[in-house]
Amino acid sequence: MTVPGYEAEAEAADRRSLHERIAADLRDEIMSGDLAPGAKLPSTVQLKARFDASNATVQKALQLLKDERLVIGRPGASVTVRERRQRTMRPAAYMAPAPAGAPYRWLSEAGKLGTEARSELLDVAEAVPPADVAAALNLAQGGTALLRSQVLTVDGEPVELVKSYYPLELARGTAMMERRRIKGGTPRLLADLGFPPRLSVDKVSARVPTQEEYQVLRLPGSLPVLRTLRVVYSEDDRPIEATAMTKAGHLYELQYEFTSD
Helix, strand or coil: CCCCCHHHHHCCCCCCCHHHHHHHHHHHHHHHCCCCCCCECCCHHHHHHHHCCCHHHHHHHHHHHHHCCCEECCCCCCCEECCCCCEEECHHHHCCCCCCCCCCHHHHHHHCCCCCEEEEEEEEEEECCCHHHHHHCCCCCCCCEEEEEEEEEECCEEEEEEEEEECHHHHCCCHHHCCCCCCCHHHHHHHHCCCCCCEEEEEEEEECCCHHHHHHCCCCCCCCEEEEEEEEECHHHCEEEEEEEEEECCCEEECCCCCCC
């Protein structure tokens, strides 16, 4: 059975400019590993023949990939894939509270990869959260929560914008209300307050970056970002935290591991 209009839609031309299409194909080969870290990209002559493109069009495509920090190279020289083309993040590795006195788990896990990871606190304020966060925290319409936002960096590059929301009845009177970083992170503090995490639920989506995300993450264009909404529950399925984490989709991937029952 043929769905009316499907064939026409399937055969619709790619409306992107040629240099964007060339960059998209090369980007896919880089992200999938067909072009491994340190590998040379095909020469300009080869790319011109492969894509039936002019020299100027090929150079525009390569410049996009350079701006996206996927490749390096100078005009007239070979273009190679950056050594760290894409980082794999394993959320399960840093979801549990850090041991007493230890740094926030995300920082310590990133450090195991031989990188210098840091966090910069951007804001601490009472705020009306987005609708999906409000629903996760069981807030009434127009209700407020405590917002703690930060940007995480690796080797000096911003990698993730993190906006964490907490019920005010849990946050008031604690260090969470103060504009300073918390040793071990808020998961450690919540556990010490008697609200240890028992369940975390992630929803991951790909989106066009907002203006804030574009600026904070220093994105090169309108490539999608990965947005993870994580809701953390304590005893009796009580939501104690809802966090929106946004990272550049072309530089990071998420790895989840499951076992069958």
